Amino acid sequence: MAGKDAELVRRTLGGDLSAFDELVRRNERRVVSLAYRLTGDRDLSHDLAQEAFVSAYRNLRKFRGASAFSTWLYRITYNVCIDEMHRRGRAAERSIDSFYGGDGTAALEIPDTGDTPEEAATRSERTEAVRQAVARLPEHYREVLVLYDIQGIPYEEIAGLLGCPLGTIKSRINRARMALLDALGPDVELFAK
């Protein structure tokens, strides 16, 4: 997977726009989803995802391959989203429209886990509570949670990306999760199994 992206990056730098088109298609869902996880706004998530891809393209020569392209891209996406949320000065408020497209079809794809309606509602509540609490975290906690837990990037890549020792990343993730539990406030009760 990473090898394929690396080849597409190489071709893009050689002027092959179709390679970049494929890079976008290979990563668009995760980038848009990450943006949605951070903003809670479907429309905004597309806008910011587009900005992230454009920034990645313009700065593609700076990508040195120390991490996977997707990791680098997600990091850009993260920065774009956080900057936007800072500009707005508040956590984006979820509206019902952010879950549904204009024609009423679901804009979110939540895997069918066999949840009952009550369980699905709880899952949705948890997701929104987490999103808002993540927005309140200090930067150094938020970034590791987004990269590790939300994006599933391995410890080693995050350590390389952030320039920290592996042990530091592991302990930071744990502390970030604990800080997130505190940031949830009364919503933490949603999470006791």
Add this chain to the structure above:
Amino acid sequence: MECGDCTERFADWLDGSLDGEQTRRMAVHLERCPACRLRWAQYQGLVETLRAPITVEVRPGFADQVVARVSSHRWGEPRRGLSALVIAHGRLAAAAAVIVVGLAAGLHLSHRPSGRPLDRPLAVATGTAELPAPPPDGTAGPVEPSTPLDRIVRSSSSTAGNGRSPSPSPETVAPQARTAPLPPANRDTGDPLRHPVAPTEVAPSPGSVAPPPTPSPSLSAPDAQPRDRSDSAAERRRAAMNLIGGSEGMYTSFSTESIESARARQMIRENPYSNAAPEKWSDPSRTHYNFEFRGTRLSTALDSVAKTGNIRIITRGPMNGNVTLNIQNARPEVALERIASIANLRVSQRGSTYVVEQEPVRGESSDSHATRPDDTRPPQ
């Protein structure tokens, strides 16, 4: 084991990376400590939620939009500079510029392919001046095949080669027009991981807004009047168009008294993070584009456009008749491309005006208000 020691090991406990002794001690502590046991339950629930595979359905055409935005980017090319163009052309005024994109639809009461009747006929905006000339080597700008973009480019390209003095496309512009770098429009020379590009603060145009230039006659009106052959106006127009995207593949036309605003628009174009904060949108001194639409159908199309991209409609007139939209921080070509792709509209060119009109149904001819590409050729 103390509670602090226990919670410090939650991540390792979750990952299963504790050794045998540590695992035993954790289990004993959790059994005896209700607070840590509750905290552990919450911790697991939190991580499960963080890792939940929720994805968002990506809108169709997302990748195409991204590629369209980056297609004009060239790594390592020096930017065109205001001072370089002044040197190169030597005739640029310094008054405020106004970019006006006049769009009109020549709708007629024929049926769209879907069978729905069209709106009432609309007046066609007349163009103002001569067409942008083709690049010196006669080649058209880059054309993306099989997209509305291609239709727009083809429509413009078909009007090229009319024997006017050449004007360089963005790809063929003379090197001397690119030697002076613009002030840093963004911080994308830094590490994108640490310093994402910041929005460019676009300075308002100095001085008062210059009165609109005397409109030159249209080439497309049935009774076409002689074209404005003012070298000064044409030079300024070509210079400004080169700044914001060149002639070929360029979707907007404008009349300008200076290139200050055009330079600002290039900065916006170059800077992907050009979305100003909402509180700045209502500032009339900010660079924005005026679109004039006539007819409700195009307004409906714009509703779709506004929802899909970085285009924000901040003011709007009545839905019937003329609809004036102030669109902030949107490149007109992006808006026009989306309009053409959404509503089966054809973008052609009359003079320096880009006309958006309904594509005629096969077998039916457009009325006199509609324009085919060959209508824009100068009268013999």
